[in-house]
Amino acid sequence: MSYNEMYYQKVLDGEAEMEKLDEAIEEARELQRENAHVKSGYDLEKESRKALEKLYERRLYLQYVAARTFHPFSEFGKLCLEKAQEITDEYESEIGLLTTGITKENVERFKGSLTNDLIDDICSGKYRAIGALRYDGDGVYGVGALVYTMETDRLGDEKILRIKWLFVKESFRDRGVATMLLGGLLLKSASLGIENILCEVPIKREWNQAYYKLLSDWHFDFEAGLAPQLYLQMSDVEMLDELLDLAADVKPWKKLPAEKRKALSGKFSEDYFDGECSCFLSKGDAVLGALLVHRLPSGTIRMERMEGDQKYGENLFSYMIVSAKELFGDDAMVELFAESEEMNDYFDTYYAKHLRTSVILASLQKPYGNSDTSVEEAIRILSERERGK
Numbered sequence: 190m191s192y193n194e195m196y197y198q199k200v201l202d203g204e205a206e207m208e209k210l211d212e213a214i215e216e217a218r219e220l221q222r223e224n225a226h227v228k229s230g231y232d233l234e235k236e237s238r239k240a241l242e243k244l245y246e247r248r249l250y251l252q253y254v255a256a257r258t259f260h261p262f263s264e265f266g267k268l269c270l271e272k273a274q275e276i277t278d279e280y281e282s283e284i285g286l287l288t289t290g291i292t293k294e295n296v297e298r299f300k301g302s303l304t305n306d307l308i309d310d311i312c313s314g315k316y317r318a319i320g321a322l323r324y325d326g327d328g329v330y331g332v333g334a335l336v337y338t339m340e341t342d343r344l345g346d347e348k349i350l351r352i353k354w355l356f357v358k359e360s361f362r363d364r365g366v367a368t369m370l371l372g373g374l375l376l377k378s379a380s381l382g383i384e385n386i387l388c389e390v391p392i393k394r395e396w397n398q399a400y401y402k403l404l405s406d407w408h409f410d411f412e413a414g415l416a417p418q419l420y421l422q423m424s425d426v427e428m429l430d431e432l433l434d435l436a437a438d439v440k441p442w443k444k445l446p447a448e449k450r451k452a453l454s455g456k457f458s459e460d461y462f463d464g465e466c467s468c469f470l471s472k473g474d475a476v477l478g479a480l481l482v483h484r485l486p487s488g489t490i491r492m493e494r495m496e497g498d499q500k501y502g503e504n505l506f507s508y509m510i511v512s513a514k515e516l517f518g519d520d521a522m523v524e525l526f527a528e529s530e531e532m533n534d535y536f537d538t539y540y541a542k543h544l545r546t547s548v549i550l551a552s553l554q555k556p557y558g559n560s561d562t563s564v565e566e567a568i569r570i571l572s573e574r575e576r577g578k
Contacts, residue, residue: 250365299331333357384555424519436508442467480505
């Protein structure tokens with residue numbers, strides 16, 4: 190039996206199970222209504238809600254399996270994703286929130302699913318995140334999180350959704366939580382007209398296998414390459430005299446007038462950028478260039494962006510590196526990215542020991558032409574498979 194045949198069979202089996210689950214859900218809802226006012230040695234309402242929750246979770250998981258039968262952005266896939274949203278809405282009207290946006294107001298609930306650096310990025314507004322919720326006893330707990338950004342490609346003509354992190358607590362794995370988070374994000378993406386999804390597969394072996402299985406099920410393609418960012422440890426910085434010469438006319442961010450800092454900060458607050466390592470170069474009242482960096486809770490100094498003329502990049506980077514080494518010592522780590530070939534040459538010349546990691550990039554793009562699958566075509570294929578059993 191081919192891979193496709195096995196997958197179609199799984200969907201057909203799931204369809205029969207979904208019909209039974211719909212009946213079981215209705216029975217569980219009726220039982221919950223009957224038990225709502227009953228007092229006994231144990232909480233019948235809580236027990237019936239727990240049973241109902243498990244039925245809905247299974248029903249939702251099977252709906253997502255159907256959504257990825259062909260391509261999730263095909264006509265058939267989108268229809269299945271919309272149905273999954275209807276099931277989610279029904280679940281939330283009966284039980285409570287299944288997922289929620291993670292913000293600085295509720296991020297404490299998801300601490301076990303996020304690193305401190307990610308929490309910092311979510312609270313600052315740099316990243317967006319969705320959290321999975323589950324009910325246990327009298328409490329509501331965060332059991333998983335998906336972190337992402339929405340950005341525009343370098344040509345500025347296509348929106349991209351980039352998944353930065355996907356994690357489920359160990360005790361809740363293999364229960365469809367990751368599938369639910371990813372499926373919900375793909376529905377959101379499709380509704381916004383964003384059909385270009387990227388995700389860097391983690392390096393850790395115990396994680397990358399799980400990522401690979403999940404993403405391949407959703408029709409992602411994989412390509413090996415190098416991460417765009419590079420890392421430099423301050424103990425590896427040499428040629429300090431040359432760097433000091435290049436940085437001679439550069440000034441720290443904190444010395445830039447407040448109104449100009451505010452204008453350059455964009456959506457971030459002025460104090461988001463490190464006042465000593467962020468820097469600018471000016472001539473009179475004009476800012477010729479600025480390099481803005483943020484110090485993460487882990488201590489990593491991360492480049493956020495560079496403003497102004499690229500020809501001043503060497504001066505700005507030199508100042509930032511020298512300042513980071515002086516302020517935070519040899520153990521400090523800087524994360525950078527080059528926006529031009531000239532900057533790549535500069536990094537290679539002055540920071541020969543920089544590290545650029547290998548990555549596997551997973552991508553999902555909208556299907557074109559014959560690779561799209563209409564609802565009618567999907568039904569025909571599945572019907573033929575059903576008759577051929």
